[in-house]
Amino acid sequence: MSALIKSSIARKVVMALSGLFLVLFLLLHLSINLSSVISPETFNQWSHFMGYNPLVQYLMQPILIAGVVVHFVMGIVLELQNNRARAVKYAQFKGSANASWVSRNMIITGLVVLAFLGLHFYDFWIHEMAYKYVEVNPQDPTRYYAETVEKFEPIWRTVIYVVSFALLSMHLWHGFASSFQSMGLNNKYTPNIKKFTKIYALIVPLGFVFIALYHHLNPLTH
Amino acid sequence: MNLQLKIWRQQNAGSKGKMVDYSISGVESDMSFLEMLDVLNESLINKGEEPIAFDHDCREGICGSCSLMINGEPHGPDRLITACQLHMRKFKDGDTIVIEPFRAKAFPVIKDLIIDRTAFDRIHQAGGYISVNTSGNTVDANAIPIDKHKADEAMDAATCIGCGACVAACKNASAMLFTSAKVAQFALLPQGRVEATERVQNMVRQMDLEGFGNCTNTGACEVECPKGISLENIARMNREYLMATSKG
Numbered sequence: 116m117s118a119l120i121k122s123s124i125a126r127k128v129v130m131a132l133s134g135l136f137l138v139l140f141l142l143l144h145l146s147i148n149l150s151s152v153i154s155p156e157t158f159n160q161w162s163h164f165m166g167y168n169p170l171v172q173y174l175m176q177p178i179l180i181a182g183v184v185v186h187f188v189m190g191i192v193l194e195l196q197n198n199r200a201r202a203v204k205y206a207q208f209k210g211s212a213n214a215s216w217v218s219r220n221m222i223i224t225g226l227v228v229l230a231f232l233g234l235h236f237y238d239f240w241i242h243e244m245a246y247k248y249v250e251v252n253p254q255d256p257t258r259y260y261a262e263t264v265e266k267f268e269p270i271w272r273t274v275i276y277v278v279s280f281a282l283l284s285m286h287l288w289h290g291f292a293s294s295f296q297s298m299g300l301n302n303k304y305t306p307n308i309k310k311f312t313k314i315y316a317l318i319v320p321l322g323f324v325f326i327a328l329y330h331h332l333n334p335l336t337h
Numbered sequence: 338m339n340l341q342l343k344i345w346r347q348q349n350a351g352s353k354g355k356m357v358d359y360s361i362s363g364v365e366s367d368m369s370f371l372e373m374l375d376v377l378n379e380s381l382i383n384k385g386e387e388p389i390a391f392d393h394d395c396r397e398g399i400c401g402s403c404s405l406m407i408n409g410e411p412h413g414p415d416r417l418i419t420a421c422q423l424h425m426r427k428f429k430d431g432d433t434i435v436i437e438p439f440r441a442k443a444f445p446v447i448k449d450l451i452i453d454r455t456a457f458d459r460i461h462q463a464g465g466y467i468s469v470n471t472s473g474n475t476v477d478a479n480a481i482p483i484d485k486h487k488a489d490e491a492m493d494a495a496t497c498i499g500c501g502a503c504v505a506a507c508k509n510a511s512a513m514l515f516t517s518a519k520v521a522q523f524a525l526l527p528q529g530r531v532e533a534t535e536r537v538q539n540m541v542r543q544m545d546l547e548g549f550g551n552c553t554n555t556g557a558c559e560v561e562c563p564k565g566i567s568l569e570n571i572a573r574m575n576r577e578y579l580m581a582t583s584k585g
Contacts (some may be wrong), residue, residue, distance in 0.1 A: 124574075201550070212560075
C-alpha cells in the first residue's frame, strides 16, 4: 500500500479520480444553475435543498471540498516534482511541435481556476456560512435567486467569471480524456472519449458563461 | 551551405556548461547531421581546438546512441528517425541550428553533448527480463501459440531502442514511455506473464527512484519517438501496475 502512495502512477491516478469527480460535480452544478434562467422558483427550491439538506451539507459538501483540495494539492506536488526532474533547462525547447498548449500548461489553467474558486467561495459559500452560522438568520427559501442575480450586476465580476470559464474549458479539454489514460484505459473507446471530452469541455463552461451573461444583462428591477 | 551553430559545451559532469557559437561552411545537403558535426570537429582539430563530444555508434538509426536536441526537438525536426538519420537537406543556407544534449536530472551530462543514460539500464535491470531454465531441456519459445495481434503489439513495444528521446521531449522529463515499452513487450506474451506482477512494480519503483518526472499525457514522447512507440503502452503499464499493486 505504501508503494502505491509513493509511486508516480498512483499520484496520477489520484489526480485522475479527483478530476473525474469534479467533472461530474460540474454537471450537477450547471444543471441547478440553469434552472435560475428558466424558473427562479425552481432555482430557489434547489438552492434551499442544497443549503439545508443534512446529507448534502454534512456528507456531500465535505467530500466535494476534499476533492478540490486533493486535486489542487496533488497538482502542485506533481508540478514541483516535474520541475525538479529537469534542473538545467533547454536553451531552446519547441514544446508546440509535439504537444498542445493546453496539455503543457495544465498548471496555469488549473491555478487560474483555483484563484477563481477563491472568488467563487467568497461570493457564495462564505456568504452562505455567515448567513447561517454567524448571523444565525432564519431559513428563507426565496432569497437565493435575488442573491445570485445581484452578484452578476458588476461587469468586473461577470468578466472574471467568463474568463475563468474559458480557462476551465481549456483545463477540461486535456484533463478529462487524460484521466482515462492515467487510469490505464486506452482502447477502442478512446477516440470517442476524446470526442466526448471536447464536447463536454465546450458545452459545460459555455453553459456557465451563458448564465453569468444572462444575469448580467437581465438585472433585478429594484 | 553555410550554417551558424549554437552548441552546448561542457568540460565534464562537474563543470558548468554554456552555449558556444560556431560557423560552418561547405555543408552538403546529402550529409547526415552527424557527418556535419564530423566536418565541424575536423576543422576544430585543425585549429588546435577540442572537438565537440557527441554519442554515436551504428549511424543507421537502430542503436539509440545519438542523443541530440536539435532546434528544440529530440533528434531534430523529422519524425520517426534518430539524429544520425537526419539529413542536412532539412536545413537551409544561413540557418542557425541550436544543438543541446537531452536534458533530465536522471540523464546528467558527461561531456558536451554526451549524457549518462544508465538510469535506463537500471530500470531495465529491475525487471526487463524473463527467468528461463536453461539446463538443457528449454522449451522453444515458438512452441507456445501466441495471438498474432498480441505478438505484433509486443514486437512494436520491443522496437524501443532506449535512446531517451521520450524523456527529452517530455516537459516533465518523464520516462513513462520507455518504461512502459519495456513492461509491455513482456506483459503481452505468455513467457512474460509469469513475473508480470513483480516486473511492473520493480521497474516503476526504479523509474521513480531515478528522479524522472511524472506523465502529463501530453503525447510529446509518442510524437518524438524514433520508433513510434505508442502511448497505449503507458496505459497498459498503468493497468498492469494498478492490478499488480492491488494484489499486494
